[in-house]
Amino acid sequence: MSDPVKRVLLAKPRGYCAGVDRAVETVKEALALYGAPIYVRKEIVHNRHVVQTLQDQGAIFVEENDEVPEGATVIFSAHGVAPVVYEEARQRNLRAIDATCPLVTKVHNEAKRFASEGYDIVLIGHEGHEEVIGTMGEAPASIQLVDGPAGVDAVEVRDPARVVWLSQTTLSVDETMATVAKLRTKLPLLVSPPSDDICYATQNRQLAVKELAPECDVVLVVGSTNSSNSVRLVEVAVDAGARAGYLVDYAHEIREEWLEGATTVGLTSGASVPDELVMDVLAFLAERGYADVTEFETAEEHLTFSLPQELKRDMRAAGR
Numbered sequence: 001m002s003d004p005v006k007r008v009l010l011a012k013p014r015g016y017c018a019g020v021d022r023a024v025e026t027v028k029e030a031l032a033l034y035g036a037p038i039y040v041r042k043e044i045v046h047n048r049h050v051v052q053t054l055q056d057q058g059a060i061f062v063e064e065n066d067e068v069p070e071g072a073t074v075i076f077s078a079h080g081v082a083p084v085v086y087e088e089a090r091q092r093n094l095r096a097i098d099a100t101c102p103l104v105t106k107v108h109n110e111a112k113r114f115a116s117e118g119y120d121i122v123l124i125g126h127e128g129h130e131e132v133i134g135t136m137g138e139a140p141a142s143i144q145l146v147d148g149p150a151g152v153d154a155v156e157v158r159d160p161a162r163v164v165w166l167s168q169t170t171l172s173v174d175e176t177m178a179t180v181a182k183l184r185t186k187l188p189l190l191v192s193p194p195s196d197d198i199c200y201a202t203q204n205r206q207l208a209v210k211e212l213a214p215e216c217d218v219v220l221v222v223g224s225t226n227s228s229n230s231v232r233l234v235e236v237a238v239d240a241g242a243r244a245g246y247l248v249d250y251a252h253e254i255r256e257e258w259l260e261g262a263t264t265v266g267l268t269s270g271a272s273v274p275d276e277l278v279m280d281v282l283a284f285l286a287e288r289g290y291a292d293v294t295e296f297e298t299a300e301e302h303l304t305f306s307l308p309q310e311l312k313r314d315m316r317a318a319g320r
């Protein structure tokens, strides 16, 4: 009997989302317009390769505004910042460019609106994640964080009839719904956000992996360990039936033993991952006999976001 054909199921959509594309372009355009160095508060997106590439081009990544020289240009990352961060930048006379993804800004606006209407807000998200810190900073007195179903018991509200849940944009859809279901048993009048907070890109990448995983022995996810949506893709793959799932930044991190006995390998990437890194993994797999590649498409994506207004204004003034 001949050996089974080794194959790759390549998820689509995968990789860059509209918010990441905009944030990376913002840094590149700012470097071209103002010249290096350009300061970036926090990683512009959670991907090692992207950060390294922009560093090589003249971006300096800092943790806080006080590391940026007075009067210099600073870009805020795609994950968003609390209002206090804008104020710090103003006080230091920094030229601030806000690369917050518009879909994160949407959650900030929801938080501000519900807080102003007297609601308690239960934010479902991961403690310490930059996006969560930024969103909570919009209304710290009204927001409490719940990091999964286990955190629901500790939730306390002023008025059970005025409570809304919001979420981080990059969570597991299924786990978030499990948290909401548990919240509802405790707070039957819980209000849902006006539209999905988990963004289209997160949902689409999870759906693609969910559909291909049952056919896969192994699912490889290209992404960094601090990338929430990438880490979720590994979990979704295993939950959906893949024998194993692994997260790698680069092809050379794939261990030969992961592929032992594997006929079908699933492949995808997080929303902050350039596709060249996925192509490197395909080349790595092809060298090991996985030459049959089928793209597994579950959704089309056409969304794009324009660059931040403050950058566009300066580009226009410079005739660019």
Ligand code: SF4
Pocket (backbone or CB within 6 Å): 017, 018, 019, 020, 078, 101, 102, 103, 104, 169, 170, 199, 200, 201, 202, 229, 271
């Ligand atoms: S993952 Fe979603 S929320 Fe985050 S930058 Fe991309 S589109 Fe925006």
